[in-house]
Amino acid sequence: MASQVIKVQTVCRNIIAVARNYTEHAKELGNPVPKENPLVFGKPVSSIITEGEIQIPHGWKELHHEVELGVVIGKPGKFIKPENAMDHVMGYVLVLDMTARSIQQELKKQGYPWFLAKGFDTSCPISDFIPKSAVKDVHNLNLKLTVNGITKQNGNTKDMIFKVPDLLSYISNYFKLEYGDLILTGTPSGVSGVKHGDIIEASLDDLAKIKFPVVENEK
Amino acid sequence: MNDQEPKIDLKSICKNIIGIGKNYKDPLKEHVPTDEDPFIFAKPTTSLITEGSSIQIPKGWGTIIHEVELGVVIGKRAKFVSEDIAMDHVLGYVLALDMGKSLEFDKYPILLIKGFDTSCPISDFIPKSKINNVNNLNLKLSVNGNTRHDGNTQDLIHKIPKLISYLSNYFTLDYGDLILTGTPAGISTVKHGDVIEASLENLANIKFPVVEIQ
Numbered sequence: 001m002a003s004q005v006i007k008v009q010t011v012c013r014n015i016i017a018v019a020r021n022y023t024e025h026a027k028e029l030g031n032p033v034p035k036e037n038p039l040v041f042g043k044p045v046s047s048i049i050t051e052g053e054i055q056i057p058h059g060w061k062e063l064h065h066e067v068e069l070g071v072v073i074g075k076p077g078k079f080i081k082p083e084n085a086m087d088h089v090m091g092y093v094l095v096l097d098m099t100a101r102s103i104q105q106e107l108k109k110q111g112y113p114w115f116l117a118k119g120f121d122t123s124c125p126i127s128d129f130i131p132k133s134a135v136k137d138v139h140n141l142n143l144k145l146t147v148n149g150i151t152k153q154n155g156n157t158k159d160m161i162f163k164v165p166d167l168l169s170y171i172s173n174y175f176k177l178e179y180g181d182l183i184l185t186g187t188p189s190g191v192s193g194v195k196h197g198d199i200i201e202a203s204l205d206d207l208a209k210i211k212f213p214v215v216e217n218e219k
Numbered sequence: 220m221n222d223q224e225p226k227i228d229l230k231s232i233c234k235n236i237i238g239i240g241k242n243y244k245d246p247l248k249e250h251v252p253t254d255e256d257p258f259i260f261a262k263p264t265t266s267l268i269t270e271g272s273s274i275q276i277p278k279g280w281g282t283i284i285h286e287v288e289l290g291v292v293i294g295k296r297a298k299f300v301s302e303d304i305a306m307d308h309v310l311g312y313v314l315a316l317d318m319g320k321s322l323e324f325d326k327y328p329i330l331l332i333k334g335f336d337t338s339c340p341i342s343d344f345i346p347k348s349k350i351n352n353v354n355n356l357n358l359k360l361s362v363n364g365n366t367r368h369d370g371n372t373q374d375l376i377h378k379i380p381k382l383i384s385y386l387s388n389y390f391t392l393d394y395g396d397l398i399l400t401g402t403p404a405g406i407s408t409v410k411h412g413d414v415i416e417a418s419l420e421n422l423a424n425i426k427f428p429v430v431e432i433q
Contacts, residue, residue, distance in 0.1 A: 014265060
């Protein structure tokens with residue numbers, strides 16, 4: 001069997017993420033749980049890093065970590081039915097959806113989009129690519145994150161409100177899915193602040209492990 | 220005319236579309252909010268279409284709204300660039316329509332409102348050398364022959380060097396990236412069967428029919 005070395009950072013042209021897709025996470029931020037449709041937002045591909053430091057923009061002081069399962073699209077499609085959705089998946093990555101929470105709250109208050117708070121450079125650290133065949137059940141994967149060795153997030157993809165096939169189907173109704181696209185599927189509860197000097201480690205079952213130090217930019 | 224200039228196919232090279240909202244002076248207001256941060260959002264690259272394609276209203280939406288904009292195409296990677304050298308990072312321009320579901324930003328996610336497929340119709344690429352003064356370009360749009368937008372880039376609140384500099388502080392801008400710089404007044408709705416035409420001076424002319432997906 002040929003092993004695919006997919007460099008997501010190189011092939012990806014779109015990142016679409018889903019907010020509030022785990023009940024406990026929506027509750028911890030005092031947000032209503034989406035009932036009808038997933039709450040989608042975007043991150044620019046310029047935010048992806050595979051190594052190096054997570055850089056807090058100068059003056060922002062703190063970011064929130066959000067550990068997520070990322071789904072990588074292999075077969076393009078539009079108006080994909082949920083029962084066919086997994087045919088469009090070629091693999092996965094472990095992702096941190098880094099978020100400038102206080103900037104996000106301020107933007108919300110002003111009636112501005114979140115894009116700045118979610119899309120700044122280094123706000124999308126990812127693991128190596130995990131081929132689809134390595135995952136037995138995408139809805140039974142442990143997501144864990146520690147900050148300086150202390151466990152902050154410890155969840156399981158079984159707690160997703162909108163499961164992967166429904167997410168892909170919904171997203172593909174409005175946005176054509178292309179080869180290399182990355183879909184972030186939401187984060188379990190336990191988000192917390194990280195600042196200059198902290199070290200984040202995260203794992204997806206025994207499939208992927210990542211470690212990123214956090215620094216604040218000097219200018 | 221330089222026929223040696225490479226043909227730029229933005230749909231192939233673009234990896235990032237950043238849109239700027241609320242960026243034209245309101246003639247009814249005296250205060251120009253240059254001190255406020257730009258209102259920024261993104262459109263996925265799958266939203267790009269060129270002439271020959273139709274603007275497709277997602278099934279059931281009924282109407283969508285139009286905005287006509289000067290698009291700036293980045294030619295050289297930009298990160299932490301100062302305003303005075305920002306224009307060195309520009310490759311050229313496009314005339315763009317920033318189609319949207321509505322102005323109900325508190326009701327729907329902005330990615331859905333601004334990013335649905337076909338929501339970013341663009342003209343052919345306009346090389347930088349073709350434009351003498353980017354701060355004096357007429358932007359016009361009509362629906363079924365009736366003028367809706369008739370503005371000029373002199374009314375941009377945040378000018379292009381400021382936008383490139385500001386964005387590059389947070390996002391690395393790369394070759395092929397597109398910045399939509401905002402729309403003059405005149406937003407209205409379009410529905411199935413309407414035809415939109417728009418122009419950027421005599422530099423670009425585009426025409427797109429509107430259909431609703433059945």
